[in-house]
Amino acid sequence: MIRQQAGEIPYYQFESFPAERVLHGVFTRLGGVSRPPFASLNLSVSVPDDRHAVMENRRRFYAAVGVAGSAAVRTVQVHGTRVAAVGPDDVDVVQQATDGLVTGHPNLPLVMAFADCTPVFLYDPVRGAVGAAHAGWRGTLAGICQAVVQEMVDSFGCRPADIQAAIGPAIGPCCYDVGPDVAAATVAAFGESEGLCWAGGDGRYVFDQWAANETALRRAGVEQVERADLCTACRVDEFYSHRAENGLTGRFGAIIMLRE
Numbered sequence: 001m002i003r004q005q006a007g008e009i010p011y012y013q014f015e016s017f018p019a020e021r022v023l024h025g026v027f028t029r030l031g032g033v034s035r036p037p038f039a040s041l042n043l044s045v046s047v048p049d050d051r052h053a054v055m056e057n058r059r060r061f062y063a064a065v066g067v068a069g070s071a072a073v074r075t076v077q078v079h080g081t082r083v084a085a086v087g088p089d090d091v092d093v094v095q096q097a098t099d100g101l102v103t104g105h106p107n108l109p110l111v112m113a114f115a116d117c118t119p120v121f122l123y124d125p126v127r128g129a130v131g132a133a134h135a136g137w138r139g140t141l142a143g144i145c146q147a148v149v150q151e152m153v154d155s156f157g158c159r160p161a162d163i164q165a166a167i168g169p170a171i172g173p174c175c176y177d178v179g180p181d182v183a184a185a186t187v188a189a190f191g192e193s194e195g196l197c198w199a200g201g202d203g204r205y206v207f208d209q210w211a212a213n214e215t216a217l218r219r220a221g222v223e224q225v226e227r228a229d230l231c232t233a234c235r236v237d238e239f240y241s242h243r244a245e246n247g248l249t250g251r252f253g254a255i256i257m258l259r260e
């Protein structure tokens, strides 16, 4: 990923997405006004942060990439597999219980928020479509990556082989200790757990979200996958981590928009 800086606000971009066709960014926790434990660029009102601070943070977030917040499509994410294909009528309407968004419309920013779960971005340069997904272990194993690719196929006639995917900062295998339930669910979802979830001692397991999402995307037919391999729990200086901060923290934003 490439680190960009817009005034006080840093954000990351994937190298494989052409800037002239796709506006996008994965933001950090830096450059906002929220106080600890939400310091500082928390975008979510689902955590008990000061609402005025969140509104100011959102203003800064949109201003950093030069889009109007009122033009964005946002979600309430539930670790599920619902994907919404959205258009201009969905602007400024929060999509309830939705973990995937796709659009073929230019100038329609898709926005999601994260703290350990994986931001997945998709771009089809042939059909002119973008997508975003919120993929934690639960959503990943339930098939959110396959669902968002399928929605791009169904709604826009995309060929999975044309789609470029990118996996953003998320809790990595260095820090993601899980129980035997996740190990069993990994086998149920993928038919194997090799390289995705392995025994870590003391009856605990290690889950590799980055690899699991990449595997899910490749099984859906996506051939081009860029990975950040940046761990949110190792890097609480830059990102929010639900796990590393014991559940009381903010959410950093990610935005993707097709340009005209």
Ligand SMILES: [Zn+2]
Binding pocket: 171, 172, 173, 174, 175, 231, 232, 233, 234, 235
């Ligand atoms: Zn880590």
